[in-house]
Structure formats: structure tokens, C-alpha cells
Amino acid sequence: MLALRFYGQRDIRLENIPKPKPKKDVVLIKVSDAGISQTQINEFVEGPFIINKEPHPLTNKSIPLIPCQEYGGIIEEVGENVDRNLIGKQVAVLPLISCGKCEYCKSGKEHLCDKMAYHGLLGADGGFCEYSVVNKNNIIEIEKRELLTFIEPILVGIHAANQAKRFFDLKDKNILILGAGAVGISVASVFKDFFKANIEINDILEARLKRAKKAGFKAVKKDEISKKYDMVIDAAGIDTLIEIPAFIEGQNYLKKGSALLNIGTYFHPIKLIPSNLLLKEQCIIESITYNSNDVKILPEVLKTIKTDFKIFLDFIDLKNIIEDGYYRAEVDKESFTRIVVRS
Template sequence: MAPSGSVTTQSKTTPVLSTRGDPYHTELKSARTMKSVRFHGRGDIRVDEIEEPQCGRGQVKMKPAFVGICGSDVHEYTAGPVLIPGEPHNLTGSQLPVSIGHEFSGIIEEVGEGVMNVKPGQKAVVRPTIFDRSCTSCRMGYEYCCENIGFIGLSGYGGGMSEHIVAPAEHFYPLPDDISLETAALIEPLAVAWHAVNLSPFKAGDNVLIVGGGPIGIGVVQVLKIQGAKNIMVAELMESRKRFAREYGATHILDPREVDVALMVRQLTGGIGADVVFDAAGVERALNGAIPACRTHGTIVNIAVWEKRPMIQVNDIMYHEIQYTGAALYDETAFRNVIHALIYGQLKPEKMITGKIRLEEVGEKGFEALLHDRDHHCKILVDVQG
């Protein structure tokens, strides 16, 4: 294993890819190899040389172009495996080491027999969510809450930080030529934000507080802006994130070190409070500080993935009959709506990109930068072919 926090390059690593439970698996018989960033364990990601996958029936082969490094990726790097399976995943059969990268775009290289939704040469984006279609949640129509949920780039089928990837055709969505591949790499996190807003009771003219101005929080700001929010208030500490929030349409930036967030929200809303609060931070103190900012019969939507179990001031929620709910991932409608919003120019997220790096730089200039230099970054993209 490489030292903690390191990225090493391995030569001709034998791929570890089980076929158990994977109905789309195609045997890797190609003599050609490719570079792929793989997670081997906590603090251990490597640029490996592995066998290039082959495209089979019902599958699509893509040449990834740009891949966003997600907060979930960073969490796996520092505390994983969590979403990455330590044992073979129930749906893909994959286990460590796994190729990573689930926010990505690219060019379609090849399509297998029976594939009609994309064709070679097209720009495309990948919806990475994998679900079983048979659990209770899936049967109810909530596939994104699947009991065996997985992700391309975390759970199998390869990952975007690879020179090539093969996956079932249903995961690929064609894009028009005028959407850049850099912008397309932001579709997946924007879909998380879009779904959270749609899941909430938000309506045009509402007052909204967003806790946390990271990529998801900034995405929520953009979605609320085009859907007609009145006051978009963002509670954030970092200067760069304050700037992003303001540029993308936040009406008020609240620094918890300088103001009482709940008091300011009440003042800005005529004493009523926020109609909806979106928690994109996952910090106990921040959440408890935001509860009194929410109006009676308002709603708090949790989007954050919490690293530690919080102690929540439940009585404050109960006495004001505040609804507290979670927003998990996104449905296909949200994913497609983001694509349409980009096509029609309603979303213009390009300024979120604060860095572009090569595969070989993923460790130092990607993961380590997001861990130790967060104030200067919103979204770092890996240029796979660069």
C-alpha cells in the first residue's frame, strides 16, 4: 500500500473485477491497457495501468473527458471505504481496488448491439446511479433510494478517471455540441441540487436559507434563482464560497462568525423566518443554529452527507412543527431537467470550475488541494485526456 495521502503509478496492474451479480459484464480480453485512477484503501489512490474494457451487447464505451472531484470522493479518500465496497458489491460484483470518478462527461466511442440512445462521436454525460429495481424503494418508484444503491466510479463499471469506460447504455445521455464537456461534468452535482429543491415545498416568492456554500449549496442557489426565490440567504464562512454564492444570485451572505444567522434571517423576512432551509454543510452547530431561522411550519431539507452523528435540537423542531426531511441523490427527471436548463441557458455553472488537473495530479492538486486549500476551490476537474 502507498503511504497515506499518496498517488503512485503502477505498471500493468491485473484488474480485479468480479462477474458476480453483474448481468452486463463482458470479459476483459483486450491486449490493450489504459490508465485508471483507482482507490485501493484509505489514503491510497493510484494511477494504475489496467486492461482496457470491451463493449458488449447493451453497453456503451466512452472516452471520458472531464471528471469532477466530489466531496464523496474526498470522504472515501480520508475515511473510506464507505460507499466504495470493501466486499463485492451486490449489483456489480466489484470490490477493491475500484476505478473512481462519478461526475463526468466524454465522447461515445462505441455502442453494443441493441443500443439506440447514443451513437459514436456524440458528446454525452453519465448518470452514475446503479439500482436493483427489485427492493422496496425501487418498487415504489424511488430508485435513487435503492437498498443496494451503487455508483459508477464508486461501486463498479469502471470510473470516469479512466481513459476508457464501458457501462450499461441506460447511464449515458447525449448532449448537443454547444454544451462544453467541462460544463457537462457539472450536471451530476447540479442534479443533486435540483432534486433537493423539487423535493422541498419551495414555491416562487419564498424566502430560503442555505447552510453551506460548497458546490451543492452553490447549485441550490442557481436552481432557486431560476425558480423565482425572493430572498436567497447563504450562511458560509469561506470568502471564496461567499463570492460564488453572491455571483450566482444569493441576495444575502451571512457569516456565522459575524452575525447571529437566525436573528438576521428573521430580520430579513419581516420576523417570519425562512420558508425553506437547505442544509448542505452537515455541521451540527450550523444545523442547530439554522433551526430557529426556519419559520413555524417551515421545512428543513438535509442534502449533506454527515461524517458524524449529530445531536439535533429536536424540541425546537417540534414546538414550531418544522418539517425535517432528507434529499437523497436525484431522480432521472432532475438529471434531465438540468440538461435542459443548460441547453436553454438557464444554468451557467462554468465559474464553479476553479481548477483543471491531469490524471497524474489527482492526489496533490486534486484531493489534497480540496482537503487543505478549500477556500480557493469550488470544483476541480480532472482532464482525463490532458
């Protein structure tokens, strides 16, 4: 089968490799939709930051690794101990893999497992290929095809909201989201439709703001950000186009006693003055990936989300993923919100 494999910084290769076979408790998915995330672009341009060079302690897998943690498709085969009625079902992949034995796993915090793996990003192959094998516990049936590459970022949004709820109720709170990429749009959808927050979204890219507005979000330009917010969410992370990181800029838009929720990734130092937060009694909330508690409410969340995700999709072929996917995502961010490899 055809697959993209990550070997190291700026070293990704389209290769023909053997089609995998499903073993016990495993399903074989014919991948139909696989999303290119900013995380994968960061790994390609400057990494690896997350993708492991050495064998993973849980899976024994290391580079070369098939990237993509946001994907799904149709189940074509199943291994032993898997219900054959799953064959033909459309599913999204739930990429998190944990040991199930440590104190974090036993308390429902699998995302903090010391041996955590993640399909397409850490210790396990992902979705930039024709076929993918995953455990039967790492799939969820999805009716709408356009949601397949958004399930993982929607889970990220659910987890972020649950983190925020530890500090205050989200209903009717005024929240600004910095970053209108696939993650920002997913998080905005979860916070607006399920948790009933008042959401505004900003991005430095005009075209992304226009798409967000078309999808029904209140999109604001920088000079329109005038009020102080109960929460600012950094869904942008580091970007070469940004002079001031969203993590720092977002603090300027906070009310006293409020919070900055960070889901963006930063692998280089940024300048933070703690007293700027201290004197206003503001806090920083960190949120990473998702856990089983978030998965439990995913079906309920999906029923409430009103966003038409088709607005954000731009399709390419797997054979063109390097030029039309990775290179484009690095140099022409304005032209897309979500690039999807579709077959």
C-alpha cells in the same frame, strides 16, 4: 489506460490498467471532464463510508474502485444493441444503477433500491480514468462541456426540490443554502431558476462566496443572516473547519412551521435536541441522490438555468490528481469551488 483507484482510507493509486471494451447495451466514453466531490475527499480521508469493500450484490464489483460520480466525455465506441450514431456525442454520466425489479424501482424510486449501485461511489467504477464504460441508459447528451461535472449535482438539486414540494410550493419562498461548493451552487441554480425561489447562499469560505456572487447569487456572510427563512438547505455536510454542523446551525435561521432540507452527509454523531424543532413545529426533510422522475425533467431544468458554471471550474491533469486534486481539496478548500480533471 491510466486510472486512479481507491483501495481504502488514504490509499489511492494511479495505475495503468487495461482499457475496457463495451459489451452489449454499453458505451465506451473517453472521459474529458471528471469532478472531485467533497464526498470523494471524505471517503479518502476517513472512509470508506459508502465505497464498498465487499462484492456489490448487483454488480459484483468491490474495491479497488475508480472514484468519481460526476463526469462525462465523448462516446468513442458502442457495444451490441447500441445506436452507432451515438459515437462522437458528448455525454454526461447518470451514475445511478438499480435492479429495476423491486417495489422502489417499479414506483420510480430507484434511489431507494436495496441493490442500488452508483458509478464511482458504490459497486461500479467512475470517472477518474481515461476511458469509462456505462450502460446506454446511464448517459445524457449535453451540449455545454462546462456542465458535464454538474449534471449529477443538478439532479441532486432537482430531487431535493421535489422532496421539498411535498411540503409546500417553492415559488417566492425565502431559502438559505448553507454551502457554496459544487453541490450548493447546483442546488441554488435549480431552486432559483427553475422553481423560482428567492435564494441566498452562505459559506464559511470567503473566496467561495465571492465566486457565488460573481455568478449572480445573493451571497451572504454569517453576520448578514438576519431574517428567518421558509427553508434552510444543508449543502455543506460535515467539515473539519466548521465548529457547528450546518445541520444544527441551520435550525437557528428557520421561521416557525418551516423546514430544514438536508442533503449533506454525516457519518459521525451530531448533537440534536428534538424539542427545539417540536416547539416551533419545524421539520427535517432528507434528500439523497436522484431518481428517474428527476431525470425526466432534467432537460427542461437545464433550459432555465442561467448560472455560468465556468466561473467555478479549476482544471488539473489526471496524472496530478493525487497532489493537485485530493491533497489540495483536503487542505486548501478556499482556492477552488470545483476541481475538474480534464483531458
